[in-house]
Amino acid sequence: MSRPARHDRRRRGTEPVRLHPKPDQAFLGMPAFPDAARVALGDQQLRANLRHATHTIRAKRLNAVGEMPDWQDLRMAAAGIKDETLAHLDDYLVQFEQAATAAGATVHWAVDAEEACRIGVEIAQRHRARDVIKVKSMATQEIGLNEALEAHGIHAWETDLAELIVQLGGDTPSHFLVPAIHRNRDEIRDIFTERMGQVGRAAPDDLTSEPRRLAEAARLHLREKFLSTTVAFSGANFAIAETGTLVVVESEGNGRMCLTLPDVLVSVVGIEKLLPSFADLEVFLQVLPRSSTAERMNPYTTMWTGVSPGDGPQEVHVILIDNGRTRALADEVGRQALRCIRCSACLNVCPVYERVGGHAYGSVYPGPIGAILNPLLHGVTDEHDAQLPFASSLCGACYEACPVAIDIPSVLIDQRAAAVREKAHHRVPTAESVAMKAAAWTFGDAKRLARAQKTASLGRGVARHVGWLPGMLGGWTSSRDLPEVPRQSFRAWWSQREDTATVKALEE
């Protein structure tokens, strides 16, 4: 089945495959959300794919969650475990370091993306690696690891089917569970046919656009890489403080390949991935697959603790990264965003995401969670990030879907206030701040809210205000109808909110 490695000859093709996004599609320097959203809204294929995808996953997820009578208990336990971890994060990090080191791993600490990349590149260089294989990891995307490796002449090969499609196609992922959601099967066939041969085993001549055939082509193309590459990079879904164990949850088996076959394994892990004890996995292995791929359990989960003699990589590194996480942690309202387990349920239920897709957010982290996480990690002084909290209709569907119960709407409101404050600091009132205040005026007082609700048919007066808010602010909703806000969930969310102080603070 295996064939001799012939990448070198093929890599010298006339038109090299880009291992990183085209300059105009890179996350850095992305057009601001309103502009990007307007472009995305005009893309019929993207919108059709997104609608199909989000609706399909949404329906499946409801089934997967519905068959668990203790779902709310699991959700509350998951949120509680994460909060408890964050409240003692310093202790758990030290404990993790000790346990992982004792088990034979080398633990590194990186304050920012640059330092994390430098550590990763050094490890690859020490092993004279010209190629490394990777299993999908948002942390490595966040720090731009592929680009850093590439700058040192090291090719980083993504091994998830979707990431392969994205990488060979030269663009960026648009969804963190199904990153190639914006590509249809014919496009994928064309990408494989045109590009695979330039970087390794070519696609079969008679490749069709049947998903099974496309998966088979990817299997053969990547098998060669798995068998010939000695250094792998991964992320981790969970890191266990008590034991030093890392956990990767996946579907295709490329994770198992990357975590088992190479001699050297480097895992880039955000400091918020910690869980106190191995037993806590009993909660997270139940909530993650059901929220994510809507399955009772994902096909494969790998857990490893340092080095296992004679089994798997014999040199194991863990790079713990901050890169803005401690900044988010310092935000008392926003720190709950660090509970996120990247399941993508909030993306799939979000009416805004469904229409504009992931690229419009200009970040590794799109959708509702991205809207709050990016400003938390980078601060609202970043002009692009400052717009993200407005990319929402505040309908509350994301909160209801979230398996760790992150109250995204409350964090959004808090951040909108911060963004407007930041603007007010710099210049005279803009249209945004005026709009904000008008909305705040409606939201800020229970009586006014009730009046607004009475004058319109129940609930829809509020919904209209909510829909209009981002429109006024970003100027992009005018190009599309915003969906009607689900009345029930918005009202439920509203009544749960105890503290409207941040909104009130805006009133003068």
Added chain:
Amino acid sequence: MSSRERILSSVRTAITGATAPVVPRGYADRLELDAAGQIALLVERIRDYKADVRVISQADLARTIGNVLGERSASSVVVPADLDPQWLTTVTCEVLRDDPPLDARRLDQVSAVVTSSAVSVALTGTIVLDAGTAQGRRVISLIPDLHICVVPAQTIVGTVPEAVRRLDPVRPLTWISGPSATSDIELNRVEGVHGPRNLVVLIVN
């Protein structure tokens, strides 16, 4: 200051005054099912993942393994170094024992693998391998395209919490729920990208 100290000190500053909640653990940790019920549920759930599941007796194990390899036209099979030779008495294709350890390229030429397993979860149709008795190194159950996995009935539990409590985190663990799958192309589930595309589970009662 080292990066380690900088991160730890930023964390400490950030969480000053944060209070840790008491974690509510009201979720279920077992099923109201007897042993037969658990087996029936496990069979149903594994079948949902489109794996082939059979419940057999110990006496039938060797014959079944030989049959499955024959049905699937396997030309060779790899087994862990410590696999009971009694399991292989009816196997007619080439048998490779992973002792000394086989190289990955050699494994890529092998059609099938037979292993046992450590724990299985009825509710989710999950089988866990912990590199213990008759399970071998992780790589042997990964590369061949057909995995015949034996599940002794006494290793079946109802729920994920029960399974987690039985496992030793220090061992390398692989949780398997059906064959390899992806939904990356227009969300069509396709069995098999990289891991074994065929999973046959033999529950030994």
